[in-house]
Amino acid sequence: QLQLQESGPGLVKPSETLSLTCSVSGGSISSSNYYWGWIRQPPGKGLEWIGNIYYSGSTYYNASLKSRVTISVDTSKNQFSLKLSSVTAADTAVYYCARYHIPRGWFDPWGQGTLVTVSS
Amino acid sequence: DIQMTQSPSSVSASVGDRVTITCRASRGISNWLAWYQQKPGKAPRLLIYAASSLQSGVPSRFSGSGSGTDFTLTISSLQPEDFATYYCQEANNSPQVTFGGGTKVETK
Numbered sequence: 023q024l025q026l027q028e029s030g031p032g033l034v035k036p037s038e039t040l041s042l043t044c045s046v047s048g049g050s051i052s053s054s055n056y057y058w059g060w061i062r063q064p065p066g067k068g069l070e071w072i073g074n075i076y077y078s079g080s081t082y083y084n085a086s087l088k089s090r091v092t093i094s095v096d097t098s099k100n101q102f103s104l105k106l107s108s109v110t111a112a113d114t115a116v117y118y119c120a121r122y123h124i125p126r127g128w129f130d131p132w133g134q135g136t137l138v139t140v141s142s
Numbered sequence: 143d144i145q146m147t148q149s150p151s152s153v154s155a156s157v158g159d160r161v162t163i164t165c166r167a168s169r170g171i172s173n174w175l176a177w178y179q180q181k182p183g184k185a186p187r188l189l190i191y192a193a194s195s196l197q198s199g200v201p202s203r204f205s206g207s208g209s210g211t212d213f214t215l216t217i218s219s220l221q222p223e224d225f226a227t228y229y230c231q232e233a234n235n236s237p238q239v240t241f242g243g244g245t246k247v248e249t250k
Contacts, residue, residue: 128176
């Protein structure tokens with residue numbers, strides 16, 4: 023059974039870079055049938071898609087975050103990562119990673135999520 | 143960008159009620175729509191994909207319908223474990239996606 027697990031600092035200072043990693047177990051990140059995605063949820067608010075990455079490294083980002091987001095993949099470690107630069111308090115959220123089914127798709131399964139707080 | 147509008151934003155219902163949630167796309171998305179359930183402190187759970195296909199393991203009281211711009215998620219007989227927030231997600235320009243704002247199903 024495929025499982026995803028987010029990891030990374032729970033506290034980031036304003037203007038710094040948020041970095042998270044999603045470790046995939048129970049299956050290969052190199053499957054041709056899926057992308058791998060990041061989604062976030064500010065406290066008490068709805069879901070916001072951040073971006074998706076294919077095992078080849080092809081990426082798609084939310085236009086509203088594109089200038090600050092980098093998603094990368096490490097197939098040797100079966101992991102993919104998120105970097106969000108120049109963070110502010112508005113970036114405080116629970117960050118989820120998930121598998122995205124292609125061609126026209128949905129997210130399943132999801133990681134449990136990790137809360138990242140932006141504060142000095 | 144496609145905008146996804148869910149209505150209502152919240153609904154009060156009782157166990158046994160039929161509950162219908164609507165998701166409207168700002169332009170046609172064929173049937174490229176998914177529905178998720180989220181309980182407090184938990185990750186979202188896929189319920190429906192391709193507008194009307196039931197994810198394995200999801201109870202048959204959940205159903206989805208629609209195509210184009212208007213979609214519905216129906217819970218035929220609300221159970222205690224169904225009180226949660228529900229989200230739609232479009233994938234017309236896959237793998238770029240957009241989520242709806244959510245609908246909270248609360249106890250009456």
